[in-house]
Amino acid sequence: MTTTGEVHHQAAGGLWWWGRRRSAVFDIGLAVLSAAECGVEGFAFAQRGGLPVGIGVLVGVLVGATLVLRRRWPIAVVLISIAVSPASMGFLLTVVGLYSLAASDVPRRITVCVAGMSLVGTLIVVWARMMQDHDRLQFGGWFVPFMAITMSLGLTGPSVLLGLYVGARRRLMESLRERADSLERELQLLAERAEERAEWARGEERTRIAREMHDVVAHRVSLMVVHAAALQAVARKDPEKAVKNAALVGDMGRQALTELREMLGVLRAHEPKPEPAPEPVRDREAARDREPLAAVGAAAAAAAFRAEVEQGPCLAEVDALVEQSRAAGMVVELLVEGEAAECSREVEQTAYRVIQEGLTNVHKHAPGAKARVRVAHRAGEVAMQVENGPSPEGADDGARLPSGGNGLVGMRERVAALGGVFVAGPTDAGGFRVSAVIPREPGAG
Known part of the structure; x- marks a missing residue:
């Protein structure tokens, strides 16, 4: 059906080919x-x-x-x-x-x-x-052709020109209307994607916070439980050693509380302040504009949280970490190969957390077993390994600590996020080995 200057829609009340x-x-x-x-x-x-x-x-x-x-x-x-x-x-x-x-x-x-x-x-x-x-x-002979041409042009020319103008204007308005509808659909799609990105960022931060809390708390609390068990065993036989173990338990508890306060302080620092209830949004465009802003705010808070969390431990603190396990009674051997080279803070923190979690698992699942920690600085990558032997015969199975099964999962996620390789499994000698290789530049692997 053709139209003449109007956009016709088959609406209720129309007659035949007329829309209105x-x-x-x-x-x-x-x-x-x-x-x-x-x-x-x-x-x-x-x-x-x-x-x-x-x-x-x-x-x-x-x-x-x-x-x-x-x-x-x-x-x-x-x-x-x-x-x-x-x-x-x-x-x-x-x-x-x-x-x-x-x-x-x-x-x-x-x-x-x-x-x-x-x-x-x-x-x-x-x-x-x-x-x-x-x-x-x-009149002369020129009058007839002049009048014929003038009258024919005057009868057809203005009608055709006016119709062409009206048709072009109508098509222009239709194209502008379609373009406006397309832009509205694109804005709605962008708002939905922004909301999805914000939800994804919130999920990522929840997972990251869970890993940080596990790394911060599990190691300290595991050592505290080990020292408390030792304190119970030697309280009557060796009072001086009992006092020393009690002091170590207190120090580790204070360190755990300090790290927890720092972690909670980071979360509180980026917690949005309570705002008064918003007025009802009547403008659909205003409501659509708020969603991308909320997504940007969530992403900014996530970036700030990530920046503060990355100010965590590094490979230079591995010696102190090993000494804490030795103080808890574990026999730990530390081997460092190669010359330490500069790498990103995130890589060093992940390497430290892998070693920390490996030692924590030895405390939990193999009390009394010997452990060996290896750190190798290679060209373009850092490798670390924590391996322990089987628990000696006669070890107190009651001293084993409960496990939630999230330690290995967290280590694997950390290493994979940086483009590294993580392997964990039992050894032929009856022990357990945790190995990871991380490129010095995140994502280079």
Whole structure:
């Protein structure tokens, strides 16, 4: 279906091919005026041609009434106007038909061809009429072609130009409307993606906080439990050693509390301040704009939290970590290979946490077993390994500590996030080995 200057939708209350009743009333009114005009002109044509007056009027009314089809079949309306032009009828039919054709979605080449046919037909008819009346006119030979060309252009030109302008303007408005709808859909999609990214960032931070809490608490508490068991065993036999173990338990408890306070302080520092309840959002665009801002705020808080957490331990503190395990009664051998080279803070912290978790697992699952810690500085990477033998016979199984099974998972996630390789499993000798290789530049692996 073609349109003439309006976007038509099949809505409830529409009549036939009209989308609105107002359009139908307007076209029917034009058809009535055109039928009246063509009826009068048909009456005059019948008198001049010697035809029955009734037939001339009837044909004129039917021809003029075809203007009601201008929105549905504009080409047919123009062709009918061209066909009846020799009878000198259909002035309104020609003007409105050409306008409707030029403003419709008919291809431009067809519009130009039909409009050219109308122009030629009008020119021929006017020329013939002027030649019939030339003997009564007192003008030169130039007058007939001048008037024929002027009248034909005046009848077809303005209608076609106005229709082309209205059609181009309508198509421009449709394209702008479609573009606005597309932009609205894109904004909605961006808002949904921003919310998804914010939710993903929150999930990542929850996982990271869980790993940090596990690394901070598990090692200290495990050593405290080991020292408490030793304190219980030697309390009566060796009071001096009991006092020493009690002091170590107190020191480790204070260190654990200090690290917990630092961790909770980081979380509190980025906790959003309570705000008054927001007013109801009535503007859909305003509500959509708030979602990306919330996502940006969550990402900024995550980045700040990550920056503060990365100020944690490093490989230079491995000696102190091993000494703590030795003080708890574990036999630990530390081997460092290669020269330490500069690497990112995140790599050093992850390497430290892997060694810390490996020693913690020895305290938990193999009390009394010997352990060996190896750190190798290689070209472009850092390798670490914590290996322990089997628990000696007669070891107190009641001293074994409970485990949540999250230590190895956390180590694997840390190493994989930096592009490294993590391997853990039992040894042939009945012990357990934890190995990791991390590139010096995160993601280089």
